[in-house]
Amino acid sequence: MSQQDSSMDVVIVGGGLAGLTTAVGLIGTGLSVAVFEQDDILGGRARSWIDKTTGDSVTVGPHIFLSEYPNMLQLLRILKTENCIVWQRGKFIDIAKGEKIYKINMAPLPPPFNFLPSIIREREFFPIRDILSNRRAAWFCMGLSEQDVLRLDRVDALSVLKKLGVTDNFINRFWRFVCMSIMNVPLEKCSAGALFRFFKLMVSHMQYDVGFADRGLGELFAPQAQALIEKSGGKVFTRRAVEKISRNSSGLEVKLADGSAIHAKYVVAALPPTALKHIVPENWKAAKSPFKDLEFFEPSPYISTYLWFDKKLTRRQFWAREFDEKDLNCDFYDYSNIYSHRTSPHSLITTNCIYCQRASSMTDKQVVQTTLAELAQFLPEAKRAKLVHSLVVRIPMAIHCPHPGTERRRPPVVTPVENLFVAGDWCRTQVPASMESACCAGWQTAEAIREKEGKPKKMARKGKPGQGIARAVERVTPAMRGLPLFPDPRIFIP
Ligand SMILES: Cc1cc2nc3c(=O)[nH]c(=O)nc-3n(C[C@H](O)[C@H](O)[C@H](O)COP(=O)(O)OP(=O)(O)OC[C@H]3O[C@@H](n4cnc5c(N)ncnc54)[C@H](O)[C@@H]3O)c2cc1C
The missing domain is CATH 3.90.660.20 (Protoporphyrinogen oxidase, mitochondrial; domain 2)
Structure with a gap:
């Protein structure tokens, strides 16, 4: 960026999914937008490159999409x-034990019964007694509100599953796997709120693929987003690391590692907490949320x-x-x-x-x-x-790691520093940290800037409401809280 470019309307730090989604969401506002990415490839934790030996596309690591990813799919x-x-239509997961495969599929039955036929078919892997031991937990999850999720964030998922009567065998075979593969931490280290919110999604929808x-995953969004942003007059820079974000009397300033500085009306830190903590002032980290919580995100x-x-x-x-x-x-x-x-x-x-x-x-x-x-x-x-x-x-x-306590610390995209936003998979999007959460936070940030500019547009999408019995349970639970079938989440908190 040349000296004449030292002032922009919007500077977005980070060219991962959250940063690129924010920039795409601002197209058409007339704001001058620049994205700064430190790496030589856009895409962040979803980036891809070509393997020189074989010519194949390689992604940071294999990723899955769910059909319930409205913000990413948008x-x-x-x-x-x-x-x-x-x-993989109608297929959820195949579990390999030795050379044998156990298939967990969804049948066209009202949730939460859609998993039952395949789980019963695979009863050698999941004995019926173990499956039935989940009934209280499934019922409890269907009735959870977001407020309940945050209450359950005080306690670990293993202890709540046990208190709800799930057998050790089912916990070891199923819940430890789900927790590790979706939440990326062991069950005993996972927030019950975080896991049970995902459990609610599982038992509330007829079908998700x-x-x-x-x-390569990055090939699905990085070059296309860059082209669209540039076509609308925006700028996308790679190999341009940001060293500091600060605010002084004349507004927000972004200092790049090459020594140049850019004044911006709005700054979006589209970074994970591990990167954000290095570029915000120490006095913010001492006093202000979300900056004082950055160390908490392991x-x-x-x-x-x-x-x-x-x-x-x-x-x-x-x-x-x-x-x-x-x-x-x-x-x-x-x-x-x-x-x-x-x-x-x-x-x-x-x-x-x-x-x-x-x-x-x-x-x-x-x-x-x-x-x-x-x-x-x-x-x-x-x-x-x-x-x-x-x-x-x-x-x-x-x-x-969604340890107990993290859900309550996941920040909204609007920060207490005027016109500074955070976007990223770790933001408070009501979904697990994932590509979907990163895109949702990106849309929310674009919405917030548009709102300030007097050009409101709804972009972030909510997941589909629960279906079947799950929907009914969700509706009646608030009125029934405390009755024997509707335990208050607070009873699980020691
Ligand atoms: C191996 C692997 C498997 C995964 N599997 C799945 C999956 O199956 N499904 C799923 O939904 N999600 C999965 N995820 C998670 C998903 O990839 C992330 O949640 C998502 O990509 C995060 O996007 P983001 O924009 O929030 O952050 P990032 O992608 O981390 O983007 C931040 C960007 O900021 C840049 N940056 C950092 N510091 C600076 C700086 N100082 N200046 C300029 N730029 C900077 C970084 O280089 C990066 O490009 C997986 C992740 C990995 C790594």
Whole structure:
């Protein structure tokens, strides 16, 4: 950026999903907008690049979409890439135990009964007694309001599941897996509010599908968003790190690492808390929310492993390994069955090791060998196939750990510093930290700036309301609170 550009209407710090969504949401306002990204690729934790050895697109790590991602899907619709998602219709998750697969699907029944047929079919994996032990928890979740979620944020998810009568067997087989794969922390370290909000989504909707990008994930939004922003007169800079955000008598100032400074009417810090804490003044961190809470957001690190083979190992797109906290990997994907434009038919298996502190001392070679061994337990053919190439990506933070206390600290996008906004997956969006939450926060920020400019437009979307019995339970619960079937969430707080 040249000296004449040292004043902008809106400076957006961070070119991940939240920052790009905010910039897209401001198109048409007439405001001059600049996005500053420190990396050489846009997309942040959802960025992709081309692997030089194989020519395949590689994403930071494999990601899933849910059909209940209204804010992310809205962004892709605007960018005209919504049809680049491969949906697994009607299929939720396949769990691998050795070579055997247990399928958890949704039947066309009113929620919460839609999971029942497949869970009953797989009763070898989930004995009926264990399934039925969830009835109180499911009922309780269906009635939760957002206020209840915040109350339950004071306590861990494991203790509430136990108090609601869920058996240890079901907790170990199902809830530990769901908590690790969606919330990215062990059950005993997860906020009950955060997990139960997701449980409510699971038991309240007739159908939601899991999908994957049919190419590198970043290719679905980063170049398209940049082109759209630039076409409307905005600017997008990569390799331009921001060093400081401050406010003085003349307004907000953004100082770049190259020494230049930009005055801006509005600044959007579209950063995770781990990055934001380095660029805000110490006196804000001492006194003001959300800045004084930044240290509270602990990162959940990942290791994502990519394995290229010389043959096709499976026709399956996605499966998870039966949960065992001693294992390395949780979820497995074969991109040879997902990517639409790949030339090689041979398997490209990728995996996620979530909350991977246990593997931090492993070398890349050890990670690859352990991943191969885990893969071969489900696909013995992997032992006979030749490993052509591998890549281990170590990610310091996939999302923040939703420990008890974090839900209440997730900030609204509007901060106490006038005209400064925070946007990111960790904002108070009422969904778990995810691509959906990042986009939702981006739309909310664009809405807030538009409102100030007198050009209001509704952009952030709410998830669909619950259906069937779940909807009825949600409606009657506030009037029934305290009656035997409708326990007050406060009874779970010690
Ligand atoms: C391996 C992995 C798997 C995941 N799986 C899923 C999944 O299956 N489904 C799902 O919904 N979500 C998943 N997520 C989470 C999802 O990727 C994130 O929630 C989302 O991408 C966060 O977007 P964001 O814009 O809030 O933050 P970010 O993507 O972190 O964007 C912030 C940007 O700011 C930049 N930046 C930082 N500091 C500065 C600075 N000082 N100056 C300028 N720029 C700066 C960063 O480089 C980054 O580009 C996964 C994440 C990972 C890593």
